[in-house]
Amino acid sequence: MTGPEIVVDRSSPVPLYFQVAEQFSAAIQRGELAPGDRLDSELQLADRLGLSRPTVRQAIQHLVDKGLIVRRRGVGTQVVRGEVRRSVELTSLHDDLARTGRQPSTSVLELATVACPAQVAAALGVTAGSAVQHLRRLRFADGEPLAVMENWLPPDLVRLTLDGLQSRGLYAILRAAGLRVRGAQQRIGARAATAAEAQMLGERRGAPLLTMTRTAYDDQGRYVEHGVHIYRASRYALEVTVAER
Amino acid sequence: MTGPEIVVDRSSPVPLYFQVAEQFSAAIQRGELAPGDRLDSELQLADRLGLSRPTVRQAIQHLVDKGLIVRRRGVGTQVVRGEVRRSVELTSLHDDLARTGRQPSTSVLELATVACPAQVAAALGVTAGSAVQHLRRLRFADGEPLAVMENWLPPDLVRLTLDGLQSRGLYAILRAAGLRVRGAQQRIGARAATAAEAQMLGERRGAPLLTMTRTAYDDQGRYVEHGVHIYRASRYALEVTVAER
DNA sequence: ACCTGCCAGATGTCAGGACAACACATTGAC
DNA sequence: GTCAATGTGTTGTCCTGACATCTGGCAGGT
Incomplete structure (x- = not known):
């Protein structure tokens, strides 16, 4: 031994x-x-x-x-007995796919500064109606549509560019800007696809979707990102490992 | 200060x-x-x-x-800025509902010793076909059906009784038997309800369900429980907080 | 054969100190 | 006025030492 x-x-x-x-x-x-x-x-x-x-x-x-x-x-x-599986931790979908050998790509549907909706304002801790960056992306794995992601970020934290989002992913941009994401609160659920969502994702209307809303904070305790993600349940699942101290 | x-x-x-x-x-x-x-x-x-x-x-x-x-x-x-939400950690559904003020109840559909299916055997680290305890429960919150849970446990770890399962929940029984659950690997996804599932849960066929498979290990590193859970997506969501060190 | 008490070995907790690395504000030089 | 150097305070890392508490096996007595 x-x-x-x-x-x-x-x-x-x-x-x-x-x-x-x-x-x-x-x-x-x-x-x-x-x-x-x-x-x-x-x-x-x-x-x-x-x-x-x-x-x-x-x-x-x-x-x-x-x-x-x-x-x-x-x-x-x-x-621990049994095979070891790595959990997603705080990696982005981009890194997650790359690690499992699938080719990620992204189509940015929207990138603008908008007035913050009330529900997002509560999560980000800003006043409703204030300016925030809004972002909507369609994500692909190996060319197939996988998820629709909508994100809101406080202004002035980082300058998002279309180019960077398509080639690197959101979390890589945040890291490059010196923002250290330390944790997040996530809520995971499921619901049926609307007609519009179904068309974007190549599913039928009413198909089950995996939903995740995430609010991430950095090492200053500031909330830096709020996201609403929708995944095709037929192609994606989340893995989480929990360990008590 | x-x-x-x-x-x-x-x-x-x-x-x-x-x-x-x-x-x-x-x-x-x-x-x-x-x-x-x-x-x-x-x-x-x-x-x-x-x-x-x-x-x-x-x-x-x-x-x-x-x-x-x-x-x-x-x-x-x-x-950390923003309101604090507690995550589920390693609590059972029983405790989880009780904490949010909802009344949990359980109907045990099956409780028997069976030959271990291959897929479960891999997760639990036992040989396929060996004897395991099998358990199937319909869970309610405030009298409304919420989830169907199927669990497999190695034999000889703990003696499950119908009574205990209905009044206390599985994890409480494990704790009372001196088993200390320390961690788990979970996979969370979604899919459409089959006709049988829909009937049990009071949903329509094809309704979106939130699925979770969990394999839990104790303080000896032994896998003590493998579960396949199905939740009504319209009534339940999972909350997870992630924090890096 | 069984039970009890003891003991060795392991992790859990706690103390006190030292230096390093880093962030931020202040000071100083140019 | 701007920029660089410095200083202060903070967390990060690492050390030595000590005692507590739990587990499991062993020896001994019953």
């Missing part, structure tokens, strides 16, 4: 705990650490890696939060 | 960091700490509460994970 070979580079700017977490994560994905396997104890790991116990603990906590491993007091730490 | 009054009880078995986190959380929910407000610095808090900085940090981290507050290096800690 010595576990995978893990080396830390103290000259790297990457935090030590993160280096350790990444290498354990990789070992689990590679199957080197099989489901049910026990990890070395925190003290053993600290000794072997030349790190302190708090640092090792921080690394392990990171993996627990990701749902990869489980801790039991008095017993030890084990790899 | 002294913040809410927070007192810690060192004689309590509740961890200090948890006491602090709970009281901050309560102050935010009460509105005593308004969105955008800054918290005292970690050092000030540690000094005021008579705690060490790591303990205060742990408390704050807990709130960041819950999506209540946001930290910025070099600047400080702020309450």
